[in-house]
Structure formats: C-alpha cells, structure tokens
Amino acid sequence: MVYTVTSGNQSKLTSFTVQCFSEKRDLQFPLFLLFLLVYLIIIFGNTTVFTTIVLNSKLHTPMYMFLGNLSSCGFSYISTTFPKLLHMVYTQQKTISFGGCITQLYFFMALACTECFLFTVMAYDRYVAICHPFHYTLLMSLKKCVKLIAVVWVAGFMYTLPHATLTANMSFCSSHHIDNFFCDLIPLLKITCSDTSTIEALTYVVGVIVVVNTFVLTSVSYVFIIHTILNIHSSYGRQKAFSTCTSH
Secondary structure: OOOEEEEOOEEEEOEEEEOOOOOOHHHHHHHHHHHHHHHHHHHHHHHHHHHHHHHOHHHOOHHHHHHHHHHHHHHHHHHOOHHHHHHHHHHOOOEEEHHHHHHHHHHHHHHHHHHHHHHHHHHHHHHHHHHOHHHHHHHOOHHHHHHHHHHHHHHHHHHOHHHHHHHHOOOOOOOOEEOOOOOOHHHHHHHOOOOOHHHHHHHHHHHHHHHHHHHHHHHHHHHHHHHHHHOOOOHHHHHHHHHOOOOO
16 A cells, blocks of 8 residues: 655655565465575675675785675665565565655666676776786776776766656656566656656666766777787687686
C-alpha cells in the first residue's frame, strides 16, 4: 500500500511499491539465499582485493590504486540495491520510501558513472605504461594518480546530481508502482505525470558524454596497446605486457 500525506488539494507521495521476483511463498527463502550468496561473494571478492592493495605497500602503484578504487566502486555499487532487495524478498514488503528511492537512484547512477570513468583512466594508465614506458613515471606519478582518482569520483557524483534533483521534483499521480526491483530512472519516468522532456534531454547528453566518450577512449587506448604489443618481438615481452592488462 502507498501512503500519501494530504495538504489542501495536493498529495505528497511518501513511498513506492516495486516489482519483486516471485509471489510464491515456497520460493521466498530459496531466492533470498541465492541473492544473499551472490551478494556475499561480490562483497567478499571486492573487499579482499581492496584490503590487499591497501595493506601491501608494494601494490601502492597507479595500476593497483585504480584497481582498488574499482573494487571499492564495485561493492558500493551493488550495496545500493541488494540489501533492500534481500529485505523485500525475505519479508515480501515491496515498498520503498520516496526519499529512499531517490537516494537509491542517485547513488546507483553516480557509481555507474564513476565505474565508467575508472575503466577509462585504467585504460589510459595501461596505454602510457605500454606505449610510453619511459615517460610513465612522469605522466602517471602517484600525485597525478591521486588527482585523477579524485576527479573520477567527483565527476561521477556531480554528473548524476541533476537527474536525482529533477526526479525528486516530479509528480507521480498516474501510478506508484515501479516495474523493477529497484529505483531506476527509466521505470520512474514511465509512471510520472510531469513533463519529462528536460530530464530526457539531460539523460541523452550525459549518456553521450559518459558512456560513448568513455567507451571510445577506452577502445582507442586498447587499439594502441594491442598494436604496440604485437610489435614486440619477444614472446615473453608480449606475454608480460598483456598480463598487465588482465586486471582491467
């Protein structure tokens, strides 16, 4: 059930209902265990990588610092949706508060953008290391690496702030049911009765800037990387160069 607080002729939405995976009670506990297992495996894997890099001073290099941040982004990313999903599957209470929904939407999108940016700077790091090895310490010093990481996280969270702000100011008078198991932008736009032209245009622009540009930059970096590696005459040298890209 969705509750509203009424003031005059206006009603303020306080919660949404979301789509769950099954209505059958006999599947409730098995689904809960399955999702819990997946969640714990992802958290354990990313936390192990992150902790290993932090505790081992030999791994305090740009490549592993980027990898550690990717792991941090990974377990933060999944933690925006899975804890609430586990609660809903176990209790069959399929509601999420309006504030909780907007918060979930913001962090989900922000961490997705941050992950895209991280993949791009990791590709650039490998490009410099393999294509310009003699300039690597100059172009990718620890100081510049820290600055890049800071820019990546700030940019990821700034890019999606307008989306969350615009969504928070929308009216949802046609339906309060989200056809998804978490608060994502597209399902929310489908049930709003507000004008969505602004946020749709913003989504298109951000999509081009973030997804297309990061994909192109990452792809171009690896084209140069592969070309450089294939020109290495030693098979051991080629294998060693390729192995530094496996973490990416």
